Ligand SMILES: Nc1ncnc2c1ncn2[C@@H]1O[C@H](COP(=O)(O)OP(=O)(O)O)[C@@H](O)[C@H]1O
């Protein structure tokens with residue numbers, strides 16, 4: 001696992017409809033240590049996806065630098081795994097083939113890729129649907145596949161853009177617990193973007209507050225792991241932190 | 253095993269029923285035809301009797317002329333389509349990959365696919381002379397532009413997240429083409445092939461009427477010169493049946509299956 | 521190169537109308553260049569200036585206008601008749617299960633025969649003339665309209681007519697106010713497809729039956745070995761049909777599809 005360093009990152013879009021420039025991100029700097037779980041919260045339109053897409057290499061920054069393990073990031077690559085809000089599973093591939101995609105791109109033999117993909121599917125209890133197509137699965141199951149597809153490629157850092165925003169409330173809580181469990185077991189480095197304060201505080205070690213393209217505040221989350229909902233909904237520290245973060249979001 | 257035999261039999265019965273149901277209107281039509289022509293004593297110069305058409309078919313089968321014409325038509329379609337696909341799919345994909353390139357070629361391909369097919373017959377016969385070359389060119393032209401346009405559209409409408417996902421999983425140029433762009437565009441490609449062949453088949457019949465001395469179109473048009481209405485009707489039935497077989501047994505199922513299996517759910 | 525691509529994309533986003541025409545400029549320039557260095561003999565590959573000069577001349581003489589008028593009028597009359605026949609028949613086939621069961625295979629078959637294969641027998645019946653051409657166009661336009669209408673009618677969700685009936689609407693009103701609007705997107709698609717096949721059939725008919733019209737002009741020029749007029753015909757057809765398709769038919773299809781909420785899924 002390597003360190004991610006973002007230095008004075010700015011992104012200016014040009015809006016052709018109104019003919020004006022939009023500063024989606026202004027001078028954002030942050031550092032994520034190996035094995036750390038960082039959440040970025042903020043209202044919609046504050047630049048969360050822009051930040052994540054820049055780090056993923058899908059967009060070019062207007063100015064500033066992104067360093068992974070000291071090397072500048074150029075374009076998308078397998079060192080940064082991405083989980084999308086819309087799942088982005090390949091509809092023409094089975095679940096197994098989707099998860100095996102990353103390892104196959106690295107040139108591993110097919111049998112090995114499939115064995116590996118199977119192990120990762122077992123991690124989220126989806127081995128039994130390995131040969132189904134994504135559309136045959138519920139939204140929650142599809143996003144589990146999305147998460148393990150990124151994990152199976154063993155990236156240095158996992159980038160997640162509101163991954164659970166499109167599923168129903170029940171499923172969302174289950175997925176959050178599952179992600180917490182996976183994190184606690186394997187300690188990947190994760191940058192998680194969400195507009196849901198509860199979700200951010202539940203998952204992360206540290207919550208960054210983004211508003212109108214600028215980082216406003218940093219809130220550490222000193223809550224013990226393992227984190228599970230039944231315990232945390234009763235937990236006064238958790239409730240206080242959520243309340244504090246929420247008022248910070250409102251004030252920003 | 254005996255337990256499962258019953259549903260199979262029921263299934264077969266249902267299938268037979270469906271076939272009978274589809275055939276029945278045709279049987280009625282044939283009866284009506286025979287009855288009307290005999291009852292009204294229609295001159296064979298205006299419309300043939302059913303038996304005359306059957307005789308013409310027998311004659312054509314015996315002297316092999318039916319196979320000659322049908323074979324010539326199918327060979328032209330196959331060759332023209334094959335060349336068109338070999339060029340159109342890679343070109344369409346290349347044009348669709350980048351937004352800038354796609355925006356450049358879309359209006360051009362649109363213009364030429366709107367024009368594709370029959371309108372090129374005069375210039376094709378001028379360039380290649382009457383015969384094989386001109387007809388294959390017209391077929392090629394009908395299929396090429398429509399398929400290239402649809403391929404471009406297919407690639408351009410693949411959700412950007414899928415391309416991003418593949419790129420961040422480490423896919424480079426060729427794996428991107430093979431694993432994402434081609435399968436993602438396939439439903440559009442197949443739809444394009446079906447539309448293009450529809451234009452091509454009509455263009456073929458028209459071209460054969462004026463530009464050659466074999467093929468179904470020629471057979472139809474030659475028969476007109478001699479007022480052989482039974483050969484004309486036979487030709488029409490052949491044209492219809494061949495296209496029906498091509499479209500319903502090959503293209504439509506192919507289209508349905510690719511859309512079902514490979515299709516990305518996207519707004520129409 | 522990257523800067524050029526970015527500029528071009530900016531242009532596409534800011535001037536979408538103009539950007540549609542821009543690609544034709546390099547196309548015309550390449551045509552010019554190829555004609556200028558005479559890779560192909562001019563008898564096969566005319567110079568764009570020659571095409572323009574001759575086109576203007578023909579237009580000035582009134583030949584082009586008269587032929588264009590003939591073609592467009594034939595298509596308009598044929599298409600109107602095709603729609604007038606196809607639409608009610610399509611409603612009938614779509615509404616009645618029995619009609620659908622018995623007629624659908626026949627319809628598929630007769631559609632498959634296709635316009636152009638009818639020409640020889642039509643020539644036997646009606647000779648070289650307007651009747652033959654009109655018949656071919658009506659036939660060509662009718663089937664896509666008929667079949668798409670039937671498909672559209674059958675695709676109207678069952679709850680809609682039920683809702684209308686339980687609100688006290690008569691059967692006739694349900695058809696008029698629920699079924700037809702519900703099927704409208706398909707109907708428009710059918711008209712667009714029908715016209716797409718229809719104008720090709722018209723060109724074929726004019727080439728083969730030919731007494732006047734753009735198709736006749738092209739084939740007549742081809743017989744005389746005059747490539748310039750053939751190319752003029754191609755350009756006129758392409759421009760005309762592009763305008764009709766992308767400025768009238770496609771927006772109409774999109775508008776009905778969007779308004780009735782059947783496009784976004
Ligand atoms: N491609 C684009 N072109 C122009 N403006 C954009 C583009 N993408 C995003 N924006 C604008 O940038 C701002 C930040 O967007 P985004 O990063 O998607 O926010 P979030 O993910 O937090 O909702 C918004 O105001 C949005 O409208």
Ligand SMILES: [Mg+2]
Nearest residue numbers: 048049050162
């Ligand atoms: Mg976002």
